Amino acid sequence: MYNWYSFEPNDTVFFRGAEPMEKGEDHNANFNFPPPVHTMAGAIRTYFYNIDKKNNEDKFSDIVRIGEEYGGFKLVGPFFKIDEKIYLPAPYSWFVEKSCATSENGKYNIIKGFSIQSDLIKTSSDDLYWAKGESELESIGGKWINYNDLINGSDKAEVKDVKDFYVSELRTGIALNKDHTARESHIYSFNHCRLKKGVSFIFGIDIDDLGNGGILTLGAEQRFGKFKKEDLEINLNTNGELFMSLSLMPASAKVNDSVISTGKIQYLGGWDLHKRFHKPMKGYFPAGTVFNSNFDNCISIN
Template sequence: MLLQTEPLDTLFFRNGKPFNRGENNWGESLFPPYPSVFYGALRTAFFAQNPQYFPLAGTSDDPTSSLRIRGMFLKAWGDSYYFPLPRDLIQEKNAGDNCAFPLQLLDTPSLSNCSLPKVLASPPDLIAETIGDGWIDQVTLSEYLANSSKQFYFSDLKDFVTEEAKIGIKLTPGRSAEDQMLYRAGMLRLSPRQDKGKAHQECSFIIDYEGINLPEQGFLKLGGEGKATHYKHIHELDKNSLIPAYSAPKHQVFKIYLLTPAILNNGWLPDWINPDTFFGHYQGLKVKLLTAALGKHLFIGGFDIKKRKPKPMHRAVPAGSVYYFELLEGEAEKVKEVFHYQPFENTPYAMEGYGIGLVGGMDE
């Protein structure tokens, strides 16, 4: 089922940095929110509609245990959908435009501390720099996955959200202000900049989920402070129209682009890859990991409403990261079945929407 959620106010999504007295009085907000934010919001909405089941939360009889987030998409400017920029794309330094180029896949030099057989390098005639918080539209992502273009235009994060500072103070249980507990927080308003020549329309999220039944429309409490967002189910939109089409690899080399952050059992590696040889067997396929383009790891936690305490913190691979593989055994169509719009690793976190991958092709 597809659900669209639109904010009614500013939103706040905490990152993993400390926000304690004496350490930091500025609360930073991240964007986009992690998939678990929507997973928790949908569970909360279900229990709000069915309070008689709340005592079963977290037990073997939990009616939300089959809830699964299959994907999340940013919608902006009418019917345009946007995705995190792949991390194997770079831009020319001081170019002045938002045009990205792919890194080149090369053999690892003999004198290198890289244990993988391949490395990603910028073209020799290009002074390159990495891109922070880039986003590409659906058409551009399709071209990237199909390997049908060598340049990709992207948007900046500030084109979608506007940060608004909020000043507050911690309150005592009696609702009076505590001394020396003043703080500031960066609230996010999901609204495109007007100087971009776009019609005024706030951004929204499309969530692909299954496993529970919710009313056709209602409200979700999203992020810090439980800000309200209005949701409605979308029946006229086919989710296959949101997912870039799969193009079978022309050669034995393919890549997996992470649509959402991935919490993996072995850090940056899925547990089905041997960390010494980088060979792996997964659901009838034999592959070899050639290289990867990873961003800085994330710290992902959360809050357990029933236990009323924070959840354990986990390190995660950020969205947009790309893994390059060589297919050694198996058919190209099997690659689609196993990896395209599927979890990169079958963990409990995959149910919350972490580690959803899309398959892309490569030149020989």
């Protein structure tokens, strides 16, 4: 059972990718948006850590779990909310025809992958899935789908691109030496993301300790914003045969063997505040990856 919260940054946000920045013609750095679930989890752990530090106690030590990889709670998301509608990651096993325009009500005709048995196709997988349309198909994985259309398994669904939720703002700076003088030939640019008017992040957490709201600082640049409890009915049903990840899914032998449909693997690291050193790079399946087994942060799809 999750408690649902919205989060609205006070300014732009930036979540840098894992690619190194080197001198050359390209002075831009890639970014991840929305923030990975472990970034949200880190912000929440920091929130409770700061409360304990301020009060000189360890009331939330079982939630923070200093030095451990995960905190003492489960987190799902983040999703998007706009105009009172919730948008979840779209499944990679659902498709639309490339030539197909949206219908009058703004929804796409969805073509779903289905299980088949064929002697004509040789594969090492025990499960074979197929999708067929009148013309060339493209997966809607990597996009965002209306929550109601997803859970109802609708043949028509409202699908949005991630760029429908934010505008990009280019920020340029220059690196500094230890004495705070400008470092020669070290100009860089970051694409920051600003949520569009009426858009907020939505995340679910399985503890009550966040209360009704407060302030979270998010990401390496410690951008802050307000979070508040929301009265939302989001049913993460897990009674089915296929399951879709709602957040980044860490790769493992069991997870790898269960993949039905996915997108490009994301490699992320980060900074370990406890060890004061870089975290090892880890591969993640993107949100929307479809499995034939149920894992944490998954929802069943028809």
